[in-house]
Amino acid sequence: MLLQAVFLLLLRCLASTLGQYELCKSLVSTDEGSVWEQYACQPKTASMKDHMRIKVDPPGITCGNPPERFCTLENPYLCSDECDASNPDLAHPPQLMQDRERNGLITYWQTVTWRRHPEPLLANISMAWNKSLELTDDIQITFEYGRPTIMVMDKSMDHGRSWQPYQFYADDCMDAFNMPPKRVRDLSPANITRVICTEQYSRWVGSKNDKNVKFEVRARFAVFAGPRLQNMDSLYTRMESMKGLRDFFTFTNLRLRLLRPALGGTYVQRDNLLKYFYAISNIEVPARCKCNLHASQCLLQDGNLQCQCEHNTTGQDCQRCRKGFKAKSWKAGSYLPTPHGTPNTCTPHLSHNFLGKCNCNQMGSVHDRCNGTGFCQCKDGATGAKCDDCLPGYYWKQGCYANVCDEEMLLCQNGGTCYQSQKCICPPEFKGVLCQESRCEAGKDCNAASSLHLSTATLLLCTLLAHLLATLTPH
Ligand SMILES: *[C@@H]1O[C@H](CO)[C@@H](O)[C@H](O)[C@H]1NC(C)=O
Ligand SMILES: *[C@@H]1O[C@H](CO)[C@@H](O)[C@H](O)[C@H]1NC(C)=O
Ligand SMILES: *[C@@H]1O[C@H](CO)[C@@H](O)[C@H](O)[C@H]1NC(C)=O
Ligand SMILES: *[C@@H]1O[C@H](CO)[C@@H](O)[C@H](O)[C@H]1NC(C)=O
Ligand SMILES: *[C@@H]1O[C@H](CO)[C@@H](O)[C@H](O)[C@H]1NC(C)=O
Numbered sequence: 183m184l185l186q187a188v189f190l191l192l193l194r195c196l197a198s199t200l201g202q203y204e205l206c207k208s209l210v211s212t213d214e215g216s217v218w219e220q221y222a223c224q225p226k227t228a229s230m231k232d233h234m235r236i237k238v239d240p241p242g243i244t245c246g247n248p249p250e251r252f253c254t255l256e257n258p259y260l261c262s263d264e265c266d267a268s269n270p271d272l273a274h275p276p277q278l279m280q281d282r283e284r285n286g287l288i289t290y291w292q293t294v295t296w297r298r299h300p301e302p303l304l305a306n307i308s309m310a311w312n313k314s315l316e317l318t319d320d321i322q323i324t325f326e327y328g329r330p331t332i333m334v335m336d337k338s339m340d341h342g343r344s345w346q347p348y349q350f351y352a353d354d355c356m357d358a359f360n361m362p363p364k365r366v367r368d369l370s371p372a373n374i375t376r377v378i379c380t381e382q383y384s385r386w387v388g389s390k391n392d393k394n395v396k397f398e399v400r401a402r403f404a405v406f407a408g409p410r411l412q413n414m415d416s417l418y419t420r421m422e423s424m425k426g427l428r429d430f431f432t433f434t435n436l437r438l439r440l441l442r443p444a445l446g447g448t449y450v451q452r453d454n455l456l457k458y459f460y461a462i463s464n465i466e467v468p469a470r471c472k473c474n475l476h477a478s479q480c481l482l483q484d485g486n487l488q489c490q491c492e493h494n495t496t497g498q499d500c501q502r503c504r505k506g507f508k509a510k511s512w513k514a515g516s517y518l519p520t521p522h523g524t525p526n527t528c529t530p531h532l533s534h535n536f537l538g539k540c541n542c543n544q545m546g547s548v549h550d551r552c553n554g555t556g557f558c559q560c561k562d563g564a565t566g567a568k569c570d571d572c573l574p575g576y577y578w579k580q581g582c583y584a585n586v587c588d589e590e591m592l593l594c595q596n597g598g599t600c601y602q603s604q605k606c607i608c609p610p611e612f613k614g615v616l617c618q619e620s621r622c623e624a625g626k627d628c629n630a631a632s633s634l635h636l637s638t639a640t641l642l643l644c645t646l647l648a649h650l651l652a653t654l655t656p657h
Pocket of ligand 4: 220492493494527528530
């Protein structure tokens with residue numbers, strides 16, 4: 183018995199010190215036997231280029247139909263290369279942006295050349311996943327033969343119904359978009375979700391020196407988690423408290439609007455337009471399925487990504503409660519308190535207690551029986567025909583009780599999380615109904631020390647447990 187208990191504790195220790203939020207539940211022993219403990223959980227990061235549906239516009243933008251010759255910025259007068267859609271060795275179709283390069287052979291999508299100059303050379307690349315995703319690292323687009331001098335990245339969060347700009351790219355932001363040039367490192371925690379124009383990826387550096395255009399996710403995370411992302415807890419805390427931060431990294435579709443190709447200099451050389459075009463060899467999108475912290479797995483089902491929902495939730499993103507559970511009790515899981523977060527599981531519909539011939543809920547209603555016209559009379563805070571539901575601002579626990587905390591008026595403070603409207607779970611440094619009181623003596627700065635202390639203590643405990651287990655194991 184003891185051995186088992188120690189072993190289970192050790193498992194929990196490992197879960198808390200290894201990957202964060204990778205487990206939705208684990209079996210723990212209590213006085214009343216083993217029970218499942220539920221945690222907030224999320225799927226692992228994946229290379230989402232494997233699952234994207236890619237489309238290029240306008241029709242006819244891909245080179246090779248009819249076959250055409252082109253040259254490069256480095257070899258502008260050697261125009262012997264050919265693009266021919268009907269010859270597999272010379273074709274450059276869109277799917278070459280998402281294939282895996284084998285044996286070091288780089289394959290790429292390529293557009294027609296800028297023969298129609300001064301008409302602009304425009305191309306859109308739309309990427310769809312039919313699933314909400316959350317970026318976990320930098321998006322990286324690899325251009326062969328030079329990066330565009332003007333480009334916009336857009337995103338959609340509603341499967342392409344509405345779009346918003348994500349980042350502007352230009353060799354001269356003022357000239358192209360009337361925006362001052364910025365870098366992500368100029369951003370502060372307060373304006374980290376600002377849409378910026380950057381000149382970092384559009385200037386001519388030779389087509390082989392730097393082929394990549396990035397949308398910086400790491401650098402944005404680093405604003406909260408430190409330069410080597412060593413303090414992810416701090417990032418997760420911000421994800422909970424800063425409205426819009428999680429949405430900023432969420433998308434269902436991305437779109438690249440290529441507005442002007444690499445020029446290799448200041449001007450367009452009108453006597454040699456065959457050296458201007460776009461070519462992309464790779465689009466890397468590291469992200470995880472958005473499952474609202476209710477799933478640790480996301481699998482391909484009938485060609486679409488689908489969260490494997492826990493906590494009695496369902497839907498593609500675990501965005502609602504399963505049948506038989508109260509729709510209104512749905513809530514996304516919470517990253518807080520770290521390391522396990524709060525699962526916010528769905529609550530089942532209450533079974534009715536039979537009273538008189540009426541079915542009024544015994545806990546929620548005033549009388550044993552209903553009034554003359556067949557209505558149940560509800561206690562304060564209760565509602566519904568059977569008085570088995572609670573009014574907004576109340577939670578159910580054998581009757582309706584006024585919320586101690588919520589997401590609107592009664593916010594838990596100092597990084598505390600509201601547990602099922604019943605209580606705030608405070609970080610170790612704070613106490614009080616809403617975590618409003620510091621445990622530290624006035625004048626002493628003990629915030630930073632205590633969280634460090636906690637993780638060291640956890641590690642120490644794990645080590646001790648491992649030792650204990652080793653001595654207890656029969657040889
Ligand atoms: C690219 O998409 C934008 C937004 O839908 C549209 O206005 C523009 O005409 C498209 N460009 C091309 C070349 O299809
Ligand atoms: C998108 O995903 C949903 C849910 O998996 C599915 O019902 C729908 O058919 C998919 N749409 C497309 C165009 O694949
Ligand atoms: C963000 O805020 C910082 C500091 O407040 C400021 O220096 C910077 O210019 C801001 N960036 C943008 C893009 O507004
Ligand atoms: C989900 O509901 C089932 C059936 O009511 C229950 O046995 C299970 O414990 C619930 N799971 C969670 C995580 O609450
Ligand atoms: C019974 O309760 C309902 C709802 O509260 C009310 O509208 C109705 O007038 C009541 N009937 C009697 C006879 O008290």
